[in-house]
Amino acid sequence: MTEEELALKCKQADNLARKELYERYGSSLMAICLRYIGDRESARDVLHDGFIRIFQSIGLFTYKGTGSLKAWLSKVMVNEALGYLRKHVQMSQQEVLVDEVPDVQDTDEGVADIPHSVLMRMIAELPEGYRTVFNLYVFEGKSHKEIADMLGITEHTSSSQFYRAKTLMIRKIKEYRKEHYSWK
Amino acid sequence: MEMKDEDKWIEELRRRMENYSEPLPDGLWEELAKELNVPKVIPFRRMWYAAAVVLVLLASSLAVWFWSSPAADFERQDMMVQEVLSQPSFSDGDDEENLDMGVPGQALAETLPPVSGKQTAVLSPGETGTQPSPVTVGEEGEASRMSLPVESVERTDESETDRNEGRTEETPRASRAADRERMRQNAYQLRQNRKNGEKEKFSVGLLAGNTPYSSSNTYNGMMGFVSSYQAGNLMGAVNDKATALGQNSLENQGHESKTNIKHHMPVTVGASFRWALNEDWALETGLMYTLLSTDWRSGAVSYMEYEQKLHYVGIPLKVQRSIWKNNRFAFYASAGGAVEKCVSTKLKTIDADRGRSWEESLDVDPLQWSVTAAVGAQVNFTPQLGLYLEPGIAYYFDDNSSIETIRKEHPLNFNLQLGLRFSVGR
Known part of the structure; x- marks a missing residue:
């Protein structure tokens, strides 16, 4: 069929x-x-x-x-x-966890070496508000303006939540690498 | 540069996750197939919807209809009580405010409401004073019985005034106790009469349920509906036994005694929490507060008035079955029970003739158990919060206390409940 x-x-x-x-x-x-x-x-x-x-x-x-x-x-x-x-979920009430955000972002290494299921787990573990914005931005290709309209938040909230979500992802990926590919 | 890296990273993540899949949950297809395979059920559901609307409207109007007929009576009687209370004392010669002295029987006659034809059980002393023809309602025997005290009131105006003037100070206390005793006897008598097949009106209370979170609008809105049930105005004095028991007051010697009982609408406020077990069934509980307020007026020539206020705190437990619903509206049927504890009581005794009053508390220790059945309609503001209208029937079990309430008068009672409900669960 x-x-x-x-x-x-x-x-x-x-x-x-x-x-x-x-x-x-x-x-x-x-x-x-x-x-x-x-x-x-x-x-x-x-x-x-x-x-x-x-x-x-x-x-x-x-x-x-x-x-x-x-x-x-x-x-x-x-x-x-x-x-x-x-x-x-109250989108606007997502707290911004400033401590968790490292200063430097390193996107050089990509995600190709991380198993799908691990990436999925990492996304699932993101705080709710971050995760929604992250999903919409990365997988639906929405702009922050569109996301803001969809979720009833400001554009600034959307971009800062995305930034923090990405930072958390990168950190999780680094930790994973450290744990599983210690030779690197 | 950094922007480019970011885009690349995002693109890579997107591509990597593009064709990723997760194992399907167990049993989900079976569930879906069952739900999808019901094209025939759609008209059936619509039928339920229509039936539910009709049911709720019918029950509501039934409740309102039952409720509205005694309402008019109540208003008149309420007025009467107020006016009688505002009459200056006639027996206390020293009273400075005693400017507009009137003959008691006449004062009563002026302030009492006219009585319409249908009010078989709603007769007040002195009504014939404003109506040349005596009572024209009810059965023959009842009518003549009722008109008796009125005549005696009018005939003995003079002598009654004299007697009252000559009274000593402690008499009010004695008569107060006597009146209370008579009041109980009268209430008993009323119930006995009813059991003997006398015509009985159905009573309607209106319950207002709402939550601490709601604005006072809901509550105030309900106050507009406030009504009371007028339980037979003529009690006692219907046979020798009652007369003998009741006629121990000096003031009312030689007169038929009567007790007017006015039960105010029970008002319930509380928070209601609904827990959905599945799509159709739900459990509901909460915390509710109810005020039962009753006014009594007892005596023949000299009246004692009582204001009884009972405060109940209770916990309901109900099972709800959804009849029809969508995201915004829901119709359901519910059945269950409640247990209530009387937490505070107040009995205020007013000796209207002398402008005095006493307050005391009563002991109501037993728990009040009840069972209810209702149909309801709910409008949801959010998936968790909704406003509901719930006409139903409640049966209050006798708590074996000696306190008279509307629940004793009418254990089986229509009610209409309105309130806010929090829902949790699926």
């Missing part, structure tokens, strides 16, 4: 197609949920609600070539996750 056929059958409320869609894209959508939500239990709830929404609104999806279904599904799921965070 092609992407297009799959979407069409889902629009017709075909149960087999729905199951296929769930199995084909579910695990990468779960990764998105976890990346935004941070804990597996809540991520599961968001994934559940997101899939309900996907099947309810799949009629609105228009096929625009290979990959467009996955892109659409991801967008729905990100929105679901943001909705969840908006309800459960």
Whole structure:
């Protein structure tokens, strides 16, 4: 079944197609949920609600070539996750942990040598507000202006939270390297 | 330079995580399939929705209808009590304020409200004073019985005044105790009469539930609904036994004694917390405070008035079943119970004739248990906080105390509860 056929059958409320869609894209959508939500239990709830929404609104999806279904599904799921965070987390009340921010940022070494699951864990461990901004900036390619509008925070808050999130990530990556690749 | 590094770092992270996936949660598809596979349930749900709306509206209007008919009576009676209280004392010759002395029977007759045809049980002494034709309501026997005391009041105005003037100082205390005893007898009598099949009005209390966090608007808003139930105005003096028991007051010698009981609407304030067990079921508890206020007026010619205020603190426990809901509105049914403890009491006795009053506290030790069933509608402001309207029925178990409250008069009672609710859980 092609992407297009799959979407069409889902629009017709075909149960087999729905199951296929769930199995084909579910695990990468779960990764998105976890990346935004941070804990597996809540991520599961968001994934559940997101899939309900996907099947309810799949009629609105228009096929625009290979990959467009996955892109659409991801967008729905990100929105679901943001909705969840908006309800459960006070974005503006995220405290800024100044002590944790080192002065120097070192982005030279990149992330290529860090396993996916470790990076995922590191993102999940970010403080909630930082994590949301970080996700939107890095993975959704949103500008700080757009993020500010989406989350009801100021542009400055968005950029400073991103800066701190990135700094924390880099520090976590350094620590990981120190621990696992001691020869470096 | 640094900016470039940052962009590169971000791009690398993005690409690295692009195709990353996490294992799917166990059992999620089964859950989804179950929920998705209910296209037939949508009209069914809509039917539930419609039924829920009708149910809530019906129950609300039923409650309001029951509530509104005695409301008018109450207002008149309230007025009467106030005016009687404001009448200057006629028996205390030394009183400087005693300027506008009037004959007591006449004063009562002037201040008492006219009575409409439907008020079979709502008859007040002296009403025939303003109406040339005597009582025209109720069964024949009842009507004539009721008109008796009025006549005697009018006939004995003169002698009553004389007698009162000649009274000694300690008599009010004695008569006060006697009146209280009679009041209890009367209440007992009323209940007995009811059991014997006399016509009974249903009572409606209006409960206002709200939370310490809400503004006082909710509370004040409810005050507009304040009503009371007028429990039969004519009590005692219906048979020889009651007369014998009740007629030990010197002042009222030779007259039929009556007790007017006015139960004010019970007002409940509190915080309500709802804990969702799953999509449909939820547990609810909280802390509630209730004020039960009752005014009594006892006697025939010389009246004693009592203001009884009971303060209860209680904990409800209810199970809620969702009937229909979306993000903003919810309809539900709930059933449960509550236990309340009387934490403070006050009984104020007013000797209106002499402008004196006493205060004392009562002992209400037993816990007040009750069971309730209700349907409700809720508007959510946030997923956690909502305003609800909940018409229902409550049954109050007899706490075996000797204190008369609306809950004793009408153990089974409609109520309409309005308040704020905090929800937690799924």
